[in-house]
Amino acid sequence: MKIERIRLSNFRDLKDIDWIFPTGPTLIINRDINNQKLLDDLLMKLFYEQESQLLEKQKDNAAAEVWISEDNHHFVVRYENIQIEDQITQQLTFLDGNGYKVNLPEKMTIGEYLFQARMQAFLQGGRITWPEKDSQDNLFLRINNLSQGGDEDFSLTKVRASLIGAQKRVKDQRENMELVKAEYDALRNEWENAHRQQEDNRLLLIEIKNLQENQAILTEKIALTQKIHQRLECLAQNPDYRELRQLQDEISRMEERQQRLDEGLRAISSDGAVDWEIIENFREECMEWACFQKDVRSLTAEIEVRIKLIEQIQKLLLSSGYQGFREDEEQQLRRVMEERDSARDRLDKLILLREELDELKLEYEEEITKLSKLIVMSDVTEDAVNRITRKEKQLNRWQSYKICNITDQLLTKPLKIKSINERLSAHLLEYYQRYHVANYREFTSRLEEYQQQQRQVENLKKRIEKLQEKVNKEPKLLRIIDSRNEIIKLALSKVQAADFSEWLNGWLAYQQMKKQRSEETDQLNKDLEQKLDLEKKLAICAEGMSENLKNWGISLGDREEVLSAILNVAGQLQERDEVKEEVVKYSEIFVKKLGNRDLEQLSRILEPLAELEREQRLSSQERLAEMSSWEKERVEIHQHLEALNTRLQGEEQAASLSVLEKRIEVKKRQWTAYEDLRHALNDAQAILDLSWQEWQTKYEKNLSEEKQWIFEHFFSQKGKYTENETVVKRNYFSYRLALAQLALPVTTEVPLFFSIGKISEGDQSFWADAAKYLNKLGLGRQVFLNTEDPLLAEILLGDGWSPFSFAQD
Numbered sequence: 001m002k003i004e005r006i007r008l009s010n011f012r013d014l015k016d017i018d019w020i021f022p023t024g025p026t027l028i029i030n031r032d033i034n035n036q037k038l039l040d041d042l043l044m045k046l047f048y049e050q051e052s053q054l055l056e057k058q059k060d061n062a063a064a065e066v067w068i069s070e071d072n073h074h075f076v077v078r079y080e081n082i083q084i085e086d087q088i089t090q091q092l093t094f095l096d097g098n099g100y101k102v103n104l105p106e107k108m109t110i111g112e113y114l115f116q117a118r119m120q121a122f123l124q125g126g127r128i129t130w131p132e133k134d135s136q137d138n139l140f141l142r143i144n145n146l147s148q149g150g151d152e153d154f155s156l157t158k159v160r161a162s163l164i165g166a167q168k169r170v171k172d173q174r175e176n177m178e179l180v181k182a183e184y185d186a187l188r189n190e191w192e193n194a195h196r197q198q199e200d201n202r203l204l205l206i207e208i209k210n211l212q213e214n215q216a217i218l219t220e221k222i223a224l225t226q227k228i229h230q231r232l233e234c235l236a237q238n239p240d241y242r243e244l245r246q247l248q249d250e251i252s253r254m255e256e257r258q259q260r261l262d263e264g265l266r267a268i269s270s271d272g273a274v275d276w277e278i279i280e281n282f283r284e285e286c287m288e289w290a291c292f293q294k295d296v297r298s299l300t301a302e303i304e305v306r307i308k309l310i311e312q313i314q315k316l317l318l319s320s321g322y323q324g325f326r327e328d329e330e331q332q333l334r335r336v337m338e339e340r341d342s343a344r345d346r347l348d349k350l351i352l353l354r355e356e357l358d359e360l361k362l363e364y365e366e367e368i369t370k371l372s373k374l375i376v377m378s379d380v381t382e383d384a385v386n387r388i389t390r391k392e393k394q395l396n397r398w399q400s401y402k403i404c405n406i407t408d409q410l411l412t413k414p415l416k417i418k419s420i421n422e423r424l425s426a427h428l429l430e431y432y433q434r435y436h437v438a439n440y441r442e443f444t445s446r447l448e449e450y451q452q453q454q455r456q457v458e459n460l461k462k463r464i465e466k467l468q469e470k471v472n473k474e475p476k477l478l479r480i481i482d483s484r485n486e487i488i489k490l491a492l493s494k495v496q497a498a499d500f501s502e503w504l505n506g507w508l509a510y511q512q513m514k515k516q517r518s519e520e521t522d523q524l525n526k527d528l529e530q531k532l533d534l535e536k537k538l539a540i541c542a543e544g545m546s547e548n549l550k551n552w553g554i555s556l557g558d559r560e561e562v563l564s565a566i567l568n569v570a571g572q573l574q575e576r577d578e579v580k581e582e583v584v585k586y587s588e589i590f591v592k593k594l595g596n597r598d599l600e601q602l603s604r605i606l607e608p609l610a611e612l613e614r615e616q617r618l619s620s621q622e623r624l625a626e627m628s629s630w631e632k633e634r635v636e637i638h639q640h641l642e643a644l645n646t647r648l649q650g651e652e653q654a655a656s657l658s659v660l661e662k663r664i665e666v667k668k669r670q671w672t673a674y675e676d677l678r679h680a681l682n683d684a685q686a687i688l689d690l691s692w693q694e695w696q697t698k699y700e701k702n703l704s705e706e707k708q709w710i711f712e713h714f715f716s717q718k719g720k721y722t723e724n725e726t727v728v729k730r731n732y733f734s735y736r737l738a739l740a741q742l743a744l745p746v747t748t749e750v751p752l753f754f755s756i757g758k759i760s761e762g763d764q765s766f767w768a769d770a771a772k773y774l775n776k777l778g779l780g781r782q783v784f785l786n787t788e789d790p791l792l793a794e795i796l797l798g799d800g801w802s803p804f805s806f807a808q809d
Helices: 031-050 112-114 119-125 137-147 156-172 174-237 241-271 277-283 283-319 329-373 375-379 384-399 401-416 419-434 440-471 474-497 500-552 556-594 598-607 609-615 620-650 657-716 724-743 765-776 790-797
Strands: 003-008 016-019 028-030 062-068 073-084 088-094 125-130 753-755 785-787 803-804
Touching: 003 073, 003 384, 028 174, 028 790, 031 073, 031 088, 031 112, 031 119, 031 125, 031 609, 031 753, 031 785, 062 125, 088 112, 112 119, 119 174, 119 724, 125 156, 137 156, 137 724, 156 174, 156 657, 174 598, 174 609, 174 620, 174 657, 241 556, 277 785, 283 500, 329 375, 329 440, 329 474, 329 500, 384 419, 419 440, 474 500, 657 765, 724 765, 753 765, 765 790, 785 790
Parallel strands: 028 785, 028 803, 125 753, 753 785
Antiparallel strands: 003 016, 003 062, 062 073, 073 088
């Protein structure tokens, strides 16, 4: 990783620069220590976002850019101060070589991304600041810290001494803290006792309140049940109360009706339009006419109701959708559904047959494949079988006779011809080769296998044809199902029914309404005939009364008006007389039933009656047993309440919990602080020892060896280094640079920033040797030496360092 270029602008105390760094070690010359610190802080801000007061005091347009490269990868880190609403905001930007922003993982800094090292490792291995006070004592202390723990600012001896002193002081306070702990435990016990007593008292009060509520509820339930029991006894003694109330209501209603009729008749009498003498003389005729008139009106009302009912039924019949169906529509639909269901069942069976057919076809294909392997045997005829059999028998007979074998031997050699045995075998071999068999047994076996396989194929083919014939009926069955579904769907759609069950319910209701309409129509005709007969009788009665009016000297012109008035009064008289009779009849019944009882008093006791009727569902014995149980429970609650109140009054008042809690908190804080401090010191001691042992095991040897190598290879041991102070500086430099090497991974090329203030007189040779090591180190990583000392700069310039300066031109 190499820093190629640094550009700064508008920084206080620093001039604007644009440095491009060559290969090799770099020397940066500052005016003073502040410039040096500002540059160090700027680099830490760029790489690890570390805050700095020097940077916060810079101008609002200060900016810095650092170009970095590794192999073929290039990056730019940019720092800017931006003014937003009267405030200066520091902004960092990280770009790649193409100018695109590099998105870092969450919580990762630019330095961690570029150098693969955390800030602590960078401070130890990438940034070294030579102490301003490089006296022998200070450096010796730093060397001691480095050799013991690898951190020059951390003194293991001082920390251990501090921990031991702190532990001793804590131990000296043990006795006092034990007294505090005892006081805390005593206060805690007192608080627990007080809290327990308070909680017990609170639970007692809750229990007392609950018992009082239960007692009140039981008292109310007992009183209510007693009242209900008394009312039920009263109802049992007066079982006819409801009938008496109904009679009283009916008598009141009829008396009100009679009063209205009397008022109407008095109004007619005071009017004087009708002569009451005439009415008295025509009373019988009037009553007869009024009876006829009443019957006609009653019959007319019935006829009107029946006509409306018939019209309503007719509307329902017309709107039902069943108009136009045949009388046997139900049977027809049932037959259609049976045909559809039968076809559907057969179709379901065909599905199974189709599956069986598919399986047979697969089996047929397998058997055909097996048959094709034996297809050569299809050319075997019966003559060929007989011929092969005959020749096989000839060969066997020839081979079985000894003389035949001798003959073949005598004739074959002299005549140089094939023997009969060979010729017979050759003929048979031709046949067997044609049919791909080795001998007669294999030939017959293969032929029998072929014939059996052929029969198997033929049987499967016949079965497939039979099943295919059955399966071919599927379209016909589907047509039957579709046609029957259409018939059913049409019938259902006419009445908007979801299924046949709903259609059938509607059909039965339709038939019932038709029957009701017919019955109502027949009854209407009868009522009309009866009404016509009554109207004739009514006319005859009115005509007779009109004839009788002639004897009263009423002129013909007034006769109709007087007759109308008489008939009107007659109707009211007849109605009033009927009401009177009913009032008298019901009053007699009421008085007889009531006897010497007071109905109003009974009403006050028994009403509301519906409540008592609900209570009658529980028997009297059960109610009394329930009341007895409640009373026993109430007595027990009362006794328990008295015991709880006595117990509550006898309890002593406990100390205030808030006061105890405050005192406990004080003691607890004292004891907790002491224990926390003791544990913290013990933990710190254990962690310190463990960390030191771990460091000793992992790093001490490597650090010592690296330090010794630097010390021996880069610092001369001759007389000019005999001063103790210079030896200490060599040791410190070797330790510090050894730590810088070991703090970073071997594969990481992190630039080294080495800062030095003023050097002491007589240290020129020391720094010349130190520069040799830094030069050597620069072969593997980039080295920057930042100083304000011109003498040191002169030494390094003579050793090949590339200079860059912040000094005034």
